[in-house]
Amino acid sequence: MKQKEKKERKLTEAELRRKERFQALVADMEGQGWAVRDLTIGAVKANILAIVVMAPFVVLFTVWYLVVNGSLGDNLSLPGLLVLLGVFLVLIVAHEGIHALVWGLCAPSGFHSIEFGVVWAVLSPYCTCAEPMKKGQYLLGSAMPTLILGFGLGAVAVYTGVSLLLYLSVLMILGGGGDFCIILKLLAYRPRGEAVYCDHPYEVGLVAFERPAGA
Numbered sequence: 001m002k003q004k005e006k007k008e009r010k011l012t013e014a015e016l017r018r019k020e021r022f023q024a025l026v027a028d029m030e031g032q033g034w035a036v037r038d039l040t041i042g043a044v045k046a047n048i049l050a051i052v053v054m055a056p057f058v059v060l061f062t063v064w065y066l067v068v069n070g071s072l073g074d075n076l077s078l079p080g081l082l083v084l085l086g087v088f089l090v091l092i093v094a095h096e097g098i099h100a101l102v103w104g105l106c107a108p109s110g111f112h113s114i115e116f117g118v119v120w121a122v123l124s125p126y127c128t129c130a131e132p133m134k135k136g137q138y139l140l141g142s143a144m145p146t147l148i149l150g151f152g153l154g155a156v157a158v159y160t161g162v163s164l165l166l167y168l169s170v171l172m173i174l175g176g177g178g179d180f181c182i183i184l185k186l187l188a189y190r191p192r193g194e195a196v197y198c199d200h201p202y203e204v205g206l207v208a209f210e211r212p213a214g215a
Helices: 013-031 043-069 078-106 135-160 163-175 177-188
Strands: 035-041 114-119 124-129 194-199 204-211
Touching: 013 035, 013 114, 035 043, 035 177, 043 135, 043 163, 043 177, 043 204, 078 114, 078 124, 078 135, 078 163, 124 194, 135 163, 135 177, 135 194, 163 177, 177 204
Parallel strands: none
Antiparallel strands: 035 204, 114 124, 194 204
């Protein structure tokens, strides 16, 4: 597999097992005539780009909330901050669960293809699918957590006037920034023929398998 060299972080035992399975998948796909294209992003770079990519959405929902409700209300008290933190941690788990649900429904082997992990260096949990998918399936699974927990929750906050929901939606929009960076990279990718897409087993992003149409 021809990919640009990257400094690989120390992998967990589970990630090493996934790496071995992934290498076997790559070898099998290359044996069938597929070329492999690396569409991964460094975890630190993804976290920085996430803020840039998602900032316009944060501004949009904040301004929308202020236009409809007039103000953000009172400052959060300590109990309110603790509630915010607790619910945010639950939503982080829900975010990965939505990835798993959508990709599990799309993958040929279903939920057997789904696994979870954490990049501890940047405190970034992740969900990964071990099987190639069509472009639309991969995009849907990537975007759905932020669409529901970020944009959807933001819309609910606007129409209910509950500022706590707005704060949560902002956190979830920012938390989905890595996914949106991957989505943008995938949308910019132009395969030379037929292509399927496989989530990388331990890095941020995916790989594309492509081959000439009809091959």
